[in-house]
Amino acid sequence: GENVEQHPSTLSVQEGDSAVIKCTYSDSASNYFPWYKQELGKRPQLIIDIRSNVGEKKDQRIAVTLNKTAKHFSLHITETQPEDSAVYFCAAEGRGSGNTGKLIFGQGTTLQVKP
């Protein structure tokens, strides 16, 4: 079935350090891998995404890498700031029986950035 595993479940770093969150997915047909940030009591919001025709994508302090052969992808946040503290979710396109646009989410990583 469709499954996305995410690690670690919690991550605590000092301000200025880097944070890395890793995910693996099961559906080899998946071609789209977004990352969402959810602040406490708020809705999930897209922060970066990557498609399977590229291996890495950067947006300022955030980068995502994708290894399709191994079926895993990672989120890298550099120079972390207290406002980066939130729950981060990886997701993979759920192809299932065809094109739907649905996303299968990982269990989330609670990132705490200590000042």
Added chain:
Amino acid sequence: DSGVTQTPKHLITATGQRVTLRCSPRSGDLSVYWYQQSLDQGLQFLIQYYNGEERAKGNILERFSAQQFPDLHSELNLSSLELGDSALYFCASTPTVNTGELFFGEGSRLTVL
């Protein structure tokens, strides 16, 4: 503001009851997705509608049902409620069924006592 509207924001009810959650997608979006987020849990995909038709189904319980109306708003019906149904229910919308950003509403928090 994502443009996706969900009502009610909060709902408290008793076991065995039935509730309806409503979602209005972004203007022009044809596809609506429902997700359940329980405490300390990820976002579990429940069901998707596209232009009025069911498009994909996830781990949605038989006690739950949904529909999308001609004006494209969607409703998620939860019946015979149990304590374990307490969760945050999110609706999201996209223009089509092609992969891309899901625009989430603010969610409806359901508490079953």
